[in-house]
Amino acid sequence: MGTTPGFDIYQRWRRPLEIGAWLLLFALNAIFNSVVSRIDHAGRVAAWEPWVWEWSSTLILLALLPAVIAVERRWPIRLDSWRRNLPLHVLASLPFSLLHVGGMVALRKLVYAVSGGHYRFGPWWPNFGYEYLKDIRAYFVIVGTLVLYRLWLLRQQGEARLLAEPDEGAPVEPVERPERFLVRKLGKEFLLNASEIEWLQASGNYVNLHVRGRDYPLRATMAGIEERLDPARFVRVHRSHFVNLDYLAEIEPLESGDARLQMRDGAKIPCSRRYRAALRERFGQAD
Known part of the structure; x- marks a missing residue:
């Protein structure tokens, strides 16, 4: 059946490679956002604060990643199911955002308290609306990554199908079994x-x-x-x-x-x- 040696090696190390890829992706994003935030707030906040903001957000996103993966597996986005499942993912993005915002605010308050300061998130609902717009984008970036990864896996490892009954004549073997x-x-x-x-x-x-x-x-x-x-x-x-x-x-x-x-x-x-x-x-x- 023709095997791909490189893919066979990947399969043996698939789980740690998947975890490592997610960690690297999130870490690079956090570093980039921290540097940009540090430049934007230069002279107005302490140098360490933008790093706390971005890494607190990233750590909570990583904690929520298994849940997003589970939801996408339960309601996958495919050609034959995306119209039915897309609204479910939009709904799922709301608790995803609530948990993300609540978790990162709690982490920031903890770090600020340890450093002798006080973190203020500001008015909850206006600020949550702003954070939700970013979170729904993050949610669907994760889902989109999962969809593309699944398509790559299917192409590499192969997808099985049941033999269909021919348009003309009797089938060469039982279709029922x-x-x-x-x-x-x-x-x-x-x-x-x-x-x-x-x-x-x-x-x-x-x-x-x-x-x-x-x-x-x-x-x-x-x-x-x-x-x-x-x-x-x-x-x-x-x-x-x-x-x-x-x-x-x-x-x-x-x-x-x-x-x-x-x-x-x-x-x-x-x-x-x-x-x-x-x-x-x-x-x-x-x-």
Whole structure:
């Protein structure tokens, strides 16, 4: 299926690289804004004050970043969903701004108090209106960055699709329970055997098909894909996970009543207690 060595390396370090990229982006923005603010207020405030203003804002934005990422995953901005989800993001920008402004004002008051001074935000609502105009821009810059990043990931790792029924003639294989999936990657198309899928994991409006260390997103719901998986091979083990029994190596019971599944490639998959008994029976283990 053609792999990209550079992207495979990136995938192994993806999480720390993503975190590092966000930290670098926010730090550079804070430094730039601090220098500009220092120039604008030269001679009118202490040299350290503009740095406190900008870094207090940046730290709160960083703290809110995971929430924005979660909201964008829940209501993604895509060609088929942006009209429906855009108003939800506009609404989400309001609590985002309230938390940002409240948090940065609290930090500034703390720093000023430690330095023996007093920070005044001024009249709340007029000043909040001004801050909200900046915050809604920041919110959608973050969302836009997430959208562009997702498009890049899909192009690099490939996006899976169900085989469609032909316009003429009978399908070459069952459409209701496909034996293969179509994967589009870097402008090319490949066929992926369903038997090669080691496990599936829900991710927003997608289900990731995990194959040999790679994830291929399929635009589907867990309920929808469950009907199209071979029940002799695939078993649901969690509200967001299915596993292929051919790749399951071990079931590790937990004190909570849940279990941890060890896959043949070393990956660990959660198993809820409601699915554990049925899985052990299918896997050939007795309680």
